[in-house]
Amino acid sequence: MKRINLKYLVISLILILSLMLSTGCAVPRIDISPAPPPSPAPAPAPTPPPTPINPTWTPPPSGNQAPVLPSIADVVALVKPSVVAITTEVVTFDFFNRPFTQQGAGSGWILDESGIIVTNNHVVEGARSITVTMDDGSTYTVDTNAVFTDSLNDLAILKIDAPNLPALKIGDSSKLKVGEWVVAIGNALGQGIRATEGIISRQDVSVPVAPGQTLYNLIETSAAINPGNSGGPLVNMAGEVIGTTSIKLVDVQIEGVGYAISTETAIPIIEELIKNGYVVRPWLGVVLYTVNQFAVTRYDLAVEEGVLITQVVPDSPADKAGIAPGDIITVLAGEKIATAEEMIRIIHTSEIGQRVEITFWRGDTENSTETILAESPRP
Numbered sequence: 001m002k003r004i005n006l007k008y009l010v011i012s013l014i015l016i017l018s019l020m021l022s023t024g025c026a027v028p029r030i031d032i033s034p035a036p037p038p039s040p041a042p043a044p045a046p047t048p049p050p051t052p053i054n055p056t057w058t059p060p061p062s063g064n065q066a067p068v069l070p071s072i073a074d075v076v077a078l079v080k081p082s083v084v085a086i087t088t089e090v091v092t093f094d095f096f097n098r099p100f101t102q103q104g105a106g107s108g109w110i111l112d113e114s115g116i117i118v119t120n121n122h123v124v125e126g127a128r129s130i131t132v133t134m135d136d137g138s139t140y141t142v143d144t145n146a147v148f149t150d151s152l153n154d155l156a157i158l159k160i161d162a163p164n165l166p167a168l169k170i171g172d173s174s175k176l177k178v179g180e181w182v183v184a185i186g187n188a189l190g191q192g193i194r195a196t197e198g199i200i201s202r203q204d205v206s207v208p209v210a211p212g213q214t215l216y217n218l219i220e221t222s223a224a225i226n227p228g229n230s231g232g233p234l235v236n237m238a239g240e241v242i243g244t245t246s247i248k249l250v251d252v253q254i255e256g257v258g259y260a261i262s263t264e265t266a267i268p269i270i271e272e273l274i275k276n277g278y279v280v281r282p283w284l285g286v287v288l289y290t291v292n293q294f295a296v297t298r299y300d301l302a303v304e305e306g307v308l309i310t311q312v313v314p315d316s317p318a319d320k321a322g323i324a325p326g327d328i329i330t331v332l333a334g335e336k337i338a339t340a341e342e343m344i345r346i347i348h349t350s351e352i353g354q355r356v357e358i359t360f361w362r363g364d365t366e367n368s369t370e371t372i373l374a375e376s377p378r379p
Helices: 002-022 072-082 263-276 293-299 340-348
Strands: 083-093 099-112 116-119 129-133 139-142 147-150 155-159 181-186 194-210 213-221 233-235 241-248 258-262 286-290 307-312 328-332 355-362 365-372
Touching (some): 099 241, 181 241, 194 258, 213 241, 241 263, 258 263, 328 340
Antiparallel strands (some): 083 099, 129 139, 181 194, 241 258, 355 365
């Protein structure tokens, strides 16, 4: 039985092999030749080269040619002995109108070796007592009768009985340039004399400080000015006073904006305070109020811009010109005016004895007159 199966198996294999060889399509063929490569993309058109600005340009030579700044420490050492701390006592009143004594702190600088000291009016204004502390710690009580002030420009001088003091040199503030280094020295925060550095940020700045009062020709500086600095010197890198620190702008978004009264403005005023005890200016003899919407509505004014006269001093130049309370001055000395500050500036930049023309409104009528500016009366 096993032999028959083997015989049949061999015959079957031979038949199958014959069929495969005789039929070519019975075994499939797989073409594994590579696909033809894709056609190449067309080349982009050539772009012309850019025209050069300057084919022969070369970088400038490098080098450190900046001038060496003077030492701020040397400037402070030179100036600090001439800066004083000022302590004041002022009587004021509480909510229930009860008097109490309030202390204040400020600064000053020695103008003359005989004991003349420059400071701000707001440092000593209304003070019942004034004490000056020198850099060496010595103190002097100031006679309030030896204090002379000019509130309009926030300047004051006082005299102490001390000889051979180290006076500061005066610089020319008109020659300053924006960006120059300066140092502010004073009794900051009432904690003793300290120095801060900065630069000149702006010149000839005007800042309103109170109703009807504007300080002109100020120097703006980035040197930190804090309470107690008022009245101290702002000095250049030669140690010369070019300003007296006065005010700063305070706001959450403001930093490093302080102001000093330039020596160009201050020295002529200081000279008059020393020689006369007060400042002599051209004088019209009126009390002013800037016309605003409230005044227009309240007093039914015929104009919406100008200066309302609220008071006229008897026998003053304004009185002689026929100006009366309720008039609105719109033009003075040929200049149109809209605020009390502008009118004050025009008067003070005029000359004593100068004839000026005045245009004013009285009710619904525009009028013209003229007068001669007189010398301001003694305070």
